[in-house]
Amino acid sequence: MKKGGFSLKQEIRDLFHKGILSEAAKRHGVSVEQVRFVKDAENYVYEFERNQQPLILRITHTIRRNPNYIMGELEWLNYLADHGLTVSRAVPSMDGNLIEWIPAKEGRFLAIAYEKAPGKPIGKEDWNESFFQTWGAYVGRMHSLTKQYTLSNPAYKRQEWYEEEQLNLRKYVPEHQTQVMKKTEELMEKLHQLPKGKDSYGLVHADLHQGNFHWDKGKIITFDFDDIGYNWFMNDIAILLYNVQWFPTVPYEDREAFVRHFFTHFMTGYRKENDLDPWWYQYIPDFLRLRHMLLYGLFHQFFDLNDLKDEEANMLKQYRYEIENETPIVNLDFTAINV
CATH class of the missing domain: 3.90.1200.10 (Aminoglycoside phosphotransferase (APH), C-terminal lobe)
Structure with missing residues (x-):
């Protein structure tokens, strides 16, 4: 459960800058000007469109998650989607990668894109x-x-x-x-x-x-x-x-x-x-x-x-x-x- 007031670790904030976001956007086929900030609770989250498809960009750091652990999420998520469950599928980057690794001063940032869920919060x-x-x-x-x-x-x-x-x-x-x-x-x-x-x-x-x-x-x-x-x-x-x-x-x-x-x-x-x-x-x-x-x-x-x-x-x-x-x-x- 996500609670208001919980935020990214300070050491991740200290490593993040616009160049990281720009590179993540580029690898997903858009410019940094085309991504819109959503939140920075436990990850940096943005939204953008590619080929008229709304997508969500999530950026985290290896301090918080390692790539194999994230692949465990993405593989199961797409398995559910492949079997007919309505979920926000993970989509590959322009190079066909579900996870893009972006070097930072320490460690790496990891960028993942997902389909943006249609609809609205339950009313x-x-x-x-x-x-x-x-x-x-x-x-x-x-x-x-x-x-x-x-x-x-x-x-x-x-x-x-x-x-x-x-x-x-x-x-x-x-x-x-x-x-x-x-x-x-x-x-x-x-x-x-x-x-x-x-x-x-x-x-x-x-x-x-x-x-x-x-x-x-x-x-x-x-x-x-x-x-x-x-x-x-x-x-x-x-x-x-x-x-x-x-x-x-x-x-x-x-x-x-x-x-x-x-x-x-x-x-x-x-x-x-x-x-x-x-x-x-x-x-x-x-x-x-x-x-x-x-x-x-x-x-x-x-x-x-x-x-x-x-x-x-x-x-x-x-x-x-x-x-x-x-x-x-x-x-x-x-x-x-x-x-």
Whole structure:
């Protein structure tokens, strides 16, 4: 999940300049004057047109991502596109490369182009049971397709769920918070015992909230596959559940009632495309807590702990309390939901 205020590492900013952008644009067949800035959250992102086709240009540095790791993203993304899933496909440069390497003072910048997703962000007028079922069917289709996916090169393998950088709380959270570490490590040890069969575990998007797709004439077109990794299908769904609680397109009054309603319709759609054993429902609360812990690590990674704003300090205090006390993210018995 991308949070406002998180930005590129300063060492990447120090290496980036207009010449890098100019070279990236040139390698994709346009001039620097033809690219338009979009954002610089975790990568530099621009948009441009080539042969009247709208494209997105993403520029990152080897400090953040290595080329093989990115190829793991691009190969899976284009596999999904080749099998009929509506995604923003990666497109080659003028020399036919999915990744262009651009030398910098230190390391290299990596430039990748994608189709720009048509449509628009999901609106309040579309936020209903029919859309929830469409969303579920889309994720179900993605999970069904990933069961058949194999890497062309072992070097392209993406991270496993436990290799998420922000789950390494000992690296980011003050060492005196021993109870936070204990609860996190206990939960991760519990999850390590879960089965990883082909029908329940595989390469997933891991961040498929409504900010990462467009809605176009009744279809979802997904983009931003930067966080993909190996995970349980149910955890991929739980991450989505966590996100819609934080950022519902239409605000709700009763969290439990909303989550029950959303999950019921989402899974109705999902099960039309993929058969996931309802046995996994019992682990949704654990997966939601795991996401809470990951975000706690993420906040510590990006916040200036020596100069916290009041809002940031209060957020960290609340998260710490909830992690230490194993507070449920939502008070709901998912196993009682008959879908």
